[in-house]
Amino acid sequence: MESMSLGQYELVYNALSFGIAAMGAATLFFWLSRDTVAPQYRAALVISGLVTFIAAYHYWRIFGSWSGSFVVDAGAGTIALSGEKFNDAYRYVDWLLTVPLLLVELILVMGLARAATISKSLRLGVLAALMVGLGYPGEIATDAGTRLLWGGLSMIPFLIILYELFFGLRESIKNQPENARGLVNLAIWVTVLSWSFYPVVYFAPLLFGAENANITTMSGEAAVIVQVGYTIADIVAKAGFGVLIFMIASAKSAEWRARNATLSDAQPA
Amino acid sequence: MESMSLGQYELVYNALSFGIAAMGAATLFFWLSRDTVAPQYRAALVISGLVTFIAAYHYWRIFGSWSGSFVVDAGAGTIALSGEKFNDAYRYVDWLLTVPLLLVELILVMGLARAATISKSLRLGVLAALMVGLGYPGEIATDAGTRLLWGGLSMIPFLIILYELFFGLRESIKNQPENARGLVNLAIWVTVLSWSFYPVVYFAPLLFGAENANITTMSGEAAVIVQVGYTIADIVAKAGFGVLIFMIASAKSAEWRARNATLSDAQPA
Structure with a gap:
């Protein structure tokens, strides 16, 4: 460690604690709101809560590891x-656990046909796991070349996922009820933009003259950017995205209930 | 630290533990009471519980940090x-997390139209986050001038929020059912009065000759006022306010059920 100041240490410390509180609160919100949406959208809220629950656990661990170091x-x-x-x-x-689940969450709330839901979840889930797995050797590497190599390889499944989101999922927006189209479009954009923030953070240490993200050798500045950057990206991509999924599920439930009420009113006639 | 006595230390220690118990119990009360109110007011109770849940987590952390110091x-x-x-x-x-949620809680229980709920929540939420963010540099500053400067800046969004509460939200009291008007009015007053207590605590160390709120340099007296003062303000503004939200939701639910029963009674005629 070259030059981590007490202020830099504390900024990361507080960002990590913020992560625990935000992910924990988001989890309870999604699970407690589960039965306010129509039955077919409840799985999406259960999974939203799983994602933030897994993240809360890991922020808890990262916080402990950081303060112990x-x-x-x-x-x-x-x-x-x-x-x-x-x-x-x-x-x-x-x-590795949450990124495939985030994609499943999005696919579930779109309410595609059963076969499409399963095939898209599997394909995008495998790509997401591959993207995370390929990034890791670069994150722990001790030289810039290795970081660039594995980071570059990880970008391949990343770009395929973005392509699928834009040209596969966006196409089915026209099948969404009108009151949910804007929100589904927004959810896809939030995914694309918040996910794009990760490679920026991943490669940022290189710009700060740090060859790696290891806190024992990286500058304090680079460590703060990596830790705070990933924390902000995680909160937007998991808790913020989950709130959007909840709003889509609520809008589609309202539309579904209105349609069902009309049907049952029409029945006796 | 100039002169913290064992008694002063223990007073803060016990106030913080009281905070954990009060916030934890309030959380469970709000969530367990959730399905006793009409469906449209349940989100307000879920959010009331989120606020006290996040506060319980932080009181638990503050307690650990205090006793460890x-x-x-x-x-x-x-x-x-x-x-x-x-x-x-x-x-x-x-x-940063709970103050915007407290405003959302109040807006939700008022049952405004969907567009007004979203626009008011967003505007007041951003102002609240700004108010908290501007206060922090003053809280950790080591001189009185910096504390006054950032504290003063933080008062700008604070006063705008108070204005919005008085002239924006109070106006819609006349649209509330009669049995809830007094309670909604009380909830707005509790918000205004309990929130006004925070700047008093914030500026109090200056009156005790302490230039900052850092316990290593602040007098024991000033540290007690800040820690116990914020704890009391938090319990009133979060747990106490949440109980009011619950009472409003209950009163409005009773009125809503009575109205719906009358409608269905009328049907056969």
């Missing part, structure tokens, strides 16, 4: 490395 | 700083 001297206002190793892998384990 | 010698009846740094930021991280 440093020793703070409050009197002198300084920090030093404790000798415990900061575990970069928690984020990747998290993404 | 001191070493007590029970035999000698003295305390000393442990060298661990007390984290002032937990309260701000908490408020």
Whole structure:
């Protein structure tokens, strides 16, 4: 570690604690709101909550690993490395579970036909797992070349997913009820934009002269960008995205209930 | 730390533990009461519980940080700083999440039209986040001038919110059912009065000759006022306010059920 200041350490510390609170609260919100939507959209809310629950667990672990890696001297206002190793892998384990589930969440709330739901979930889920798995060797690498290589390989499934979202899923927007089309379109855009933020954070340390994201060798500035950057991206892509999924499910439920009410009113006639 | 006594330390310690118990219990009350109100008011109770859940998490963290910052010698009846740094930021991280949600809670229980609910929630939520964000640099500043500057800036969104509550929300009280008008009016007053208590606590250390709220340099008296003051304000503004929201939701549900029963009674005629 070249030059991490106490202020930089605390910024990451508080961002990670914010992550725990935000993911935990989002989980309970999705699960408690489950029975306010029509039965066919409840699975999407259960999965939204699973994603933020898994993330809350990992933020809990990352927070512990981060605070365990440093020793703070409050009197002198300084920090030093404790000798415990900061575990970069928690984020990747998290993404391996949550990123495929995020795509399933989106596919479920669109209410496609059963066969399309299964085939799209499988294809996009496998691509997402591949994207995360290929990124990891670069994240822990100790030289810029390896980071670029694996980061570049990881971009291939990433770009295929974006292509699928834009040309596969967006096409079925016209089959959505009118009151949900704008929201579904927004959810796809939030996915594309928030996911695109991850490669930016991934490659950012290179711009700060840090060859890797290992806190024992990386500059304080690069460590803050990676940790705070991933935290913001995770909160938008998981909790914020989940709120959008909830809004889509609510809008489609209202439309479904109105349609059913009209049908049953019409029945006796 | 100039002169924190063991008694002052213990007063804050017990107030923080009281905060954990009060917020945790309030959370369970709101969520367990959720299905006793009419469906359209359940979201308000879910959010009331989220606010106190997030607060319970942060009180648990603040309690741990407070007790970790001191070493007590029970035999000698003295305390000393442990060298661990007390984290002032937990309260701000908490408020960043909970203060916008408190406003959403109030807007939801008023049952405005969908567009008004969304636009008011967004506007007041952004103002609340701005108010909290602007306050933080002053809270951690080491001189009185910086505390006054950021505290003063934070008062701008605060006053706009108060204006909106008084002239925006109070106006729609006349659209509330008669049995809920007094309670809605009370909820707005509780918001205004309990929120006004925060700037008083924020600026209080200056009156006690403490230039900042850092426990390593602030007088024991000022630290007690800040910690106990914020705890009381939080319990009133989150748990107490939530109970009012529950009472409003209950009153409006009773009125709604009575109205619906009359309608279905009328049907056969």
